[in-house]
Amino acid sequence: MPLYGKGKLHAWRYSRKRGLGNIIERDEQKRVRLRQETARWTQFKSPLGRVSTNIGIDIPAWIQRRHAQKRKPLTVLDWGCGDGTTIEQLAKRYPEEVHAYGYDHQSRRTWITSTRVKYIHNDATSMLRYIKKGSMDLIYSHYGLTHLLYGQSLPERIRYTQRLAERLKPGGLFSMNFDSKHEMHIRPVAEALQRLLGKEYDVKLIINPQWPPKRFLHVQRLE
Structure with a gap:
């Protein structure tokens, strides 16, 4: 698919062989003790499952419900998609149900x-011009948006998140996750969003105390 935005590649070589999961797997073959130490962590069968858990939404189930209701393809944006693993998996699983987009600044x-996903390469503000207001069924960000907002002033965080929420269709959902050190930066954003967006939107800040603790910001445009 075409690349929207700068169109210039700045990718680096990346080998999954150096990932932590592979290190643990190799070490487990040599040391049983390490397996016991890591047993408490949730095991995910797929990247899509991991992201669904971490953003507080069962993405496949949500897609199925929404598509059954609308009876037409849904538009989905992965904000901060990285190499596109998650959005590619989603597009592959639902080729007829989803029009998939991925955004990253690199x-x-x-x-x-890719033949299934349309990618947007630009800075965070400029990428918004490729996404029309009221055009998205689902926007999700797995930590990517958290790091952007962390480096901005409070008015900038509020304004950017508001502009993303305005891209939702009626009934559409925006979800992002964040960790404890970012909570003080996200909480005032959630409070301001509900005031600015008004009754047309429902803004929820969700804190799940279970281990490992998870924090989500969900914004839904009401129908």
Whole structure:
């Protein structure tokens, strides 16, 4: 699919062999003790499952419910998609139900060969011009948006999140996750969003105390 935005690749070589999961797997073959130490962590069968858990939404189930209701393809944006693993998996699982978009400020070589996802490569503000207001069924961000907002002033955080929420269709959902150190930066954003967006939107700040603790910001445009 075409790359929207700068169109210039700045990707680096990345090998999954150096990922923590592979290190643990190799070490487990040598040391049983390490397996016991990591047993408390949730095991995910797929990247889509991991992201669904971490943003507080069962994405496949949500897609199925929404599509059954609308009876037409849904538009989904992965904000901060990285190499596109999650959004590619979603587009592959629902080729007829989803029009998939991925955004990241750094382009990746894996995007070039994609036939299912349209990628946007630009800075966070400029990328908004590629997404019309009222055009998205689902926008989700797995930590990517958290790091952007962390580096901005409070008015900037509020304004940018508001502009993202305005891209939702009626009934659409925006979800992002964040960790404890970012809670003090996200909480005032949630409070301001509800005032600014008004009764047309429902804004929820969800704190799940279970281990590992999870924090979500969900914004739904009401129908």
